[in-house]
Amino acid sequence: MSQSDQSRLAEFMAGLERRNPGETEFHQAVHEVAQHIIPFIQRNPEYEEKQILERLTEPDRIVSFRVCWEDDEGNIRTQRGYRVQHNNAIGPYKGGIRFHHNVTQSILKFLAFEQTFKNSLTGLPMGGGKGGADFNPKGKSDREIMRFCQAFMSELFRHIGPFTDVPAGDIGVGAREVSYMFGQYKRISNEFVGVLTGKGLAFGGSEIRVEATGYGCVYFMEDMLKHRGMDLEGKRCLVSGSGNVAQYTAEKIIALGGKVVSLSDSGGSIYDPAGIDAEKLEWVKDLKEVRRGRISEYAEHFDCEYYEGKRPWGIEGELAFPCATQNEISGEDARTLVNNGCLGVSEGANMPSTADAIDVFQEARLMFAPSKAANAGGVAVSGLEMTQNSMRLSWSRDELNQRLRSIMGEIHRKCIQYGETEDGYVDYLKGSNVAGFVKVADAMIAYGVI
Numbered sequence: 179m180s181q182s183d184q185s186r187l188a189e190f191m192a193g194l195e196r197r198n199p200g201e202t203e204f205h206q207a208v209h210e211v212a213q214h215i216i217p218f219i220q221r222n223p224e225y226e227e228k229q230i231l232e233r234l235t236e237p238d239r240i241v242s243f244r245v246c247w248e249d250d251e252g253n254i255r256t257q258r259g260y261r262v263q264h265n266n267a268i269g270p271y272k273g274g275i276r277f278h279h280n281v282t283q284s285i286l287k288f289l290a291f292e293q294t295f296k297n298s299l300t301g302l303p304m305g306g307g308k309g310g311a312d313f314n315p316k317g318k319s320d321r322e323i324m325r326f327c328q329a330f331m332s333e334l335f336r337h338i339g340p341f342t343d344v345p346a347g348d349i350g351v352g353a354r355e356v357s358y359m360f361g362q363y364k365r366i367s368n369e370f371v372g373v374l375t376g377k378g379l380a381f382g383g384s385e386i387r388v389e390a391t392g393y394g395c396v397y398f399m400e401d402m403l404k405h406r407g408m409d410l411e412g413k414r415c416l417v418s419g420s421g422n423v424a425q426y427t428a429e430k431i432i433a434l435g436g437k438v439v440s441l442s443d444s445g446g447s448i449y450d451p452a453g454i455d456a457e458k459l460e461w462v463k464d465l466k467e468v469r470r471g472r473i474s475e476y477a478e479h480f481d482c483e484y485y486e487g488k489r490p491w492g493i494e495g496e497l498a499f500p501c502a503t504q505n506e507i508s509g510e511d512a513r514t515l516v517n518n519g520c521l522g523v524s525e526g527a528n529m530p531s532t533a534d535a536i537d538v539f540q541e542a543r544l545m546f547a548p549s550k551a552a553n554a555g556g557v558a559v560s561g562l563e564m565t566q567n568s569m570r571l572s573w574s575r576d577e578l579n580q581r582l583r584s585i586m587g588e589i590h591r592k593c594i595q596y597g598e599t600e601d602g603y604v605d606y607l608k609g610s611n612v613a614g615f616v617k618v619a620d621a622m623i624a625y626g627v628i
C-alpha cells in the first residue's frame with residue numbers, strides 16, 4: 179500500500195472509531211475491508227466522489243428492543259434484542275440471528291457489515307443484515323427456548339418481511355429456533371410467507387440449507403487446492419466448533435477423502451488421530467442436536483485426547499477450517515499452524531482469524547479463504563430458499579447442491595479476478611472485498627443521494 183493510501187486509511191479509521199466508540203469487532207471488520215477498498219477507490223474516483231465507503235460503513239438502521247420472557251421457575255427474565263439492517267442496495271436485508279450471551283451491538287454490526295459483501299458475492303439479490311440477543315441458550319429447556327423465541331419475534335416481526343428483511347439462523351439459532359420464530363410470525367401477522375430461511379422442509383424450507391455453509395466452505399477449499407494443482411485426498415484437516423457449520427464441513431471433507439482429526443466447543447477440543455469417520459460424525463450430530471451435550475463426551479466415548487479450554491490449532495494438519503466463532507485464531511495460533519505445515523485455511527465461521535493471524539497466513543503465502551467468500555454457501559442457499567418460496571415450488575437436493583457448487587466456484591473465480599497478485603499468489607481477502615464492494619457500490623450510485 180502506498181504512503182498516501184496508508185494515511186487515508188489511518189484517517190478514515192480514526193473517524194470510524196470516533197463515531198463508534200468501543201466497538202472493536204466492528205472496527206476490525208471495517209479495517210479488513212477498507213485496507214483494500216481505499217486503494218481501489220483511488221483508481222476509481224467516482225466511488226470516492228460519491229462517498230460510497232463512508233455511506234457503506236454507517237448501517238441503514240439499528241433496532242434494539244427489550245425481550246421479556248418467563249423461565250421454568252416462573253422468574254421474569256429480560257434480554258436485549260437487536261436487528262442491524264445494514265444495507266439494502268441490492269435486495270432485502272438478509273442475514274442470520276445469533277443467540278449467545280456475548281452478543282453486543284458491535285458484534286452484530288460487524289456481522290451485518292460482512293454480510294453485505296458476502297451476499298453481494300453470491301450473485302443473488304440480497305442486502306445485508308444481522309440480528310440477535312444476549313440470551314444464553316445453554317442449559318435452557320425446550321419450553322424456555324420456545325418462550326424466548328416467541329417473545330423475541332413478538333417485537334422483531336414489525337421490522338421484517340419477505341420483501342424487507344429476511345432473517346435466518348446463526349450461533350445458537352438452528353432449525354428448532356427458526357421454527358418457533360416462524361410459527362410466531364405466522365400467528366401474529368396472519369401471513370404464511372418466506373420471512374425466514376432455514377425453515378423445516380414441511381413448511382417452506384429448502385433442501386441442502388442445513389448442509390450449505392459447511393459444504394460450501396469445503397467446496398471453496400477444493401477450488402483453492404485445484405488452483406494450485408492439489409486436492410483434499412488424504413489431507414489431515416483441523417476443524418473447530420461442533421455446531422451446524424463444523425458438522426457439515428466435516429461431512430464434506432470426509433466425502434472428498436480428507437481426514438478430520440479435531441472438533442471443539444467452548445469447553446475445549448478433541449483430537450482423534452484415527453480420523454472422525456461418517457459413523458463417528460453421526461454420533462456427534464446426535465450429541466449436539468438431540469442430546470445437546472459437550473464435545474468432551476466424544477473423547478470419553480471414542481477414547482481419544484481432550485484438551486480442556488484449548489482450541490485445536492496446536493494439532494498438526496495440512497488444512498484448517500475454523501467453524502466456531504470470531505477471533506478464534508490469534509497471530510500465535512497462526513504461526514503454530516504455519517510451522518506445523520498448514521497449507522490452507524477456509525473460514526467457516528465469521529471473522530475467526532484476527533488481523534495478526536491473517537498477516538501471518540498471507541506472509542507465508544498460504545491459501546487463505548476469508549469468511550465472506552468461504553462461508554457464503556449458507557446464505558446462498560437461503561437466497562435459493564427465498565426463490566423457491568416466491569415460486570411456491572421446491573427444487574430437488576441434486577439441483578440445489580449443483581447450484582451451491584456453481585455459486586462457490588463463481589465466488590472463487592471472482593476472487594481470482596480481483597485478487598491475483600503479480601507473482602501469481604491469490605489474495606482472496608482483497609479479491610472478495612473488491613468483488614463484493616463493486617456490485618453494492620454501483621447500485622448505490624444508481625440511486626443518487628439517499
Ligand code: NDP
Binds near residue numbers: 347556
Ligand atoms: P452453532 O451454534 O451451531 O455452533 C457454534 C459452535 O461454535 C459450537 O460448537 C459452539 O460451542 C462454538 N462456539 C460458539 N461461540 C464460541 C466461543 N465464544 N468460543 C468457543 N466456541 C464457541 O453455530 P453455527 O455452526 O451456525 O455457526 C458457527 C460460525 O459459523 C459462526 O461464526 C457463524 O456466524 C458462522 N456462520 C454460520 C452460518 C450458518 O448457516 N449457520 C452461515 C455462515 C457463517 P458451544 O456450544 O460450547 O458454545
Ligand code: 2IT
Binds near residue numbers: 273344347348553560
Ligand atoms: O453468517 C451467515 O451468512 C449466516 N448466518 C447465514 C445467513 C442467512 O441468511 O442464511
